[in-house]
Amino acid sequence: MSTTVTLRIDGRNVTVEKFSTILDAARTLEIPIPTLCHHPDLVPYGGCRLCLVEIKGAPRPVASCTTFVKDGLEVTTSSPRLERLRKTTLELILSDHPRDCMTCERAGDCKLQELAYFYGIRDPRFEGERRIYRTKDKNPCIARDMEKCILCGLCVRVCDEIQGVAAIDFAYRGFRTMVTPPFERELDCEFCGQCVAVCPTGALTGAMWAQKGRQDMRDVETICPYCGCGCTLTLHIRRNEVIRVSSRRETLNEGWLCAKGRFGYEFIHRTDRLKKPLVRIVPKSEAAALVKSGWSHERAASFFREVSWDDALDLVAARLGEIKERHGSDAIGGISSARCTNEENYLFQKFIRGAIGTNNVDHCARY
């Protein structure tokens, strides 16, 4: 049995794998179909109703994201009727959306704004009640503005299907339907921010992104320093400051990050961040007494002297040598880190075993 299917989209033939959706097929032809609730890594949802297409012989339009291809289908992705329906649906969504793009964190990076722009919707024809949610979460990572939520369900699904946490879900029915943590409590999750990454609007943003800038950003790709996974990060830099971290879907980590990778970047610009090795000049016992007697944080810095890497390593090497001489190799032990790469960890155990001469070496993931 053939594993491919051939169909016609907008008059062009296309052959795709069986069990592909019409949307997949259209995208291989680079035919643009608007979507708000679709994500290629998540189970098709069919909620936003913007990806409607016409199939010859079918009485009503179908959602291309939830319809499988079939041999011989004749699909139309754009027609006056489809564009009118899409526009009406967009107008409905916008009629229940704050019109504060001027100050919205997502402006310029918002799918809804972009679609409103393409369809030229300035004043939606439908006026009426708008959902009002005033309470704000206190956590430092994820800012929720549920008035901007269009209930596409991407956050709910990514949390469940990708992260396996299911910290949020839909509650209530009808117009009052909302995405919320259990019992409408504060968000209390892993704060991986996968939801923030997939949110098409300003409903979910990074709390620390606020008013740091939306345009003129420079992107720098780097590897996350936190663990051995080696996720690729994209640092968004403005005025020489990292103001946001994201990751592209084409990376090894498929664009997914954890709380540390996504939100743990503030240390970069901290003034008290350690950048050079320090050598202690006041012995530990005296230092403790001085801190107890009320020495300030700034004054305590004077317990240490800044030195070059060469000087610091010379000191460490000399001390390790002394200890080994006096107490033997087994008096020394080494613990390395899962934040290091495999190669770094290999070298570390080689150093402890070969140079120091002991098997006292460990690491949280074990040698």
Add this chain to the structure above:
Amino acid sequence: MSKEVLITVCTGTGGIASGGEDVLAAFREALSSAGITASCRERCRVQRVGCKGFCSQDVLVDVAVNGAITTYRKVRPDMVARIVSEHIVAGMPVAEWVVDGSYHAFHEKQKKVVLSHCGVIDPEEIQSYRAVGGYGAAERAVLSMTPEEIIAVIKRSRLRGRGGGGFPTGLKWELCARHTADTKYVVCNGNESDPGAFMDTSLMEGDPHSVIEGMIICAKAVGSHRGYIYTKAEYALAVKRLNRAIEHCYAAGFLGKGIFGSDFDFDVEVFPAPGAFVCGEATALLRSLEGKRGMPSAKIWRTAEKGLWNKPTVLNNVETFANIPKIIEKGSQWFSRLGTERSGGTKVFSLSGKVRNTGLIEVPIGTTLREIIFDIGGGIEGGKACKGVHIGGPTGGCIPAARFDMEVDYESLAQAGSMMGSGGMVVLDETSCIVDTTRFFVGVIQGESCGKCAPCRIGTKRMLEILERIAGGRAKEGDLELLEELAHSIRETSLCGLGMTAPNPVLSTLRYFRDEYEEHIRRKRCRAAVCKALLTYSVVESACTGCGACKRVCPADAIRGTRKKPHRIDANLCVRCGTCLDACKFNAIMKV
């Protein structure tokens, strides 16, 4: 003289609400007192039965003396003693309490198939069901019919899904039977949620065994060993009686391992659902049964292929299953002859609204609306003019009186802009405002939308707001056109059946009653005098005696006048609550 007496008391939800349990207890007590039992000498039984259909006359009691049935209406416990002493003991029925001609007219044009046992047998005792031939069909199907034979019979009967979709049942079973899987499920949809609909609950309460029997036959036909009855937890009586029926079935060997002595296993469980209108939709129901939020999903797969827990599943409505034993028993030809060319059998409707006889009715498919409303329903109370009938629940549509000669079936209703739905019929008369009724139904739909897709979640809200503007006298030119366009758009873009049919009340009423909408918008007038904002209360001076009763009750101090002189209502102060109208003894208050 030896007599055989059987007294049956309606203890459906309607019957119980009217005091059925008390009447039942009163009869038991009256009969157990020694003198009466002795004078009867012979068998004298009192039995609870399910809904007898004619709910507006509850509590209905049938007294059968040697098979001659007399029906009493609106029986209260204090009437029992006289019925017992005059009718049962002395042999003279209490004529003034016996039902009148309307009771017989109500039943004359009905054809009871699904409801044939409802109101006749004791729903809480399996022997009562066995006595009318119950489980004979299931036994035959399990022991001596092949799955193919069963499916062939159901297909020939032209039975179609009674939940409203109208999908041919035999075909559905065949699709499921064709799939090979380690597990298959049979699920009964008892999530009846339409306001004013009580067909399925009456069946589950009045004849629970017929539903279970239908499921057993289905299980045999498709090769399933596990069934669920999904019904609302609020249907407490239905849940209780179903559970009791299931218990009896296990004890009798009709459910469980090796049913009817065969090597076929089948288990059934009741799932008392948290209850949401949208859970009547197939995909939402199955998600809810799986323990997830009841939200419809795109029908990428047929339920018969991948249903409950992604296994082949037959999902049928209560009434559909209740039809099955009768078809197996009496044959497909008998059944198909009852209906029309495209669908066989009968359909149960719950008749309510402004009609004289309200209740549960069953008619052959193809009966005209006129027969249903005027012959069975007895027409409109008080001789008022009938405006139309709303069929199919909140997502159904309104059919005007001018089209009452239409035969009721799936196609004709859809063509007229309504739908069979689960079979709720709400009759409207000249005192029903079309805008107001439509607003009510759209309000129900809006509150029950699952929120998944934007057209249904926001679109129905905007429709409701426009309707509120029209009813409130705040509509502007263009609102009607906007409403219509929005309705069409929602129909074309929504994800599931609820959203697709949500505009039905709007579109059907715009089709038949557009002038009433226009009158609300342009002339700020509600001809049925229902829409509060458009009403004016005034005093008919010639009838007013100046008694001051209206003035005293008016909460807004809007009525002025001196004693014994005609009073006046200040329209600016009036809040249109209608209290004065109720207080006036001289019909001197008029609302227009």
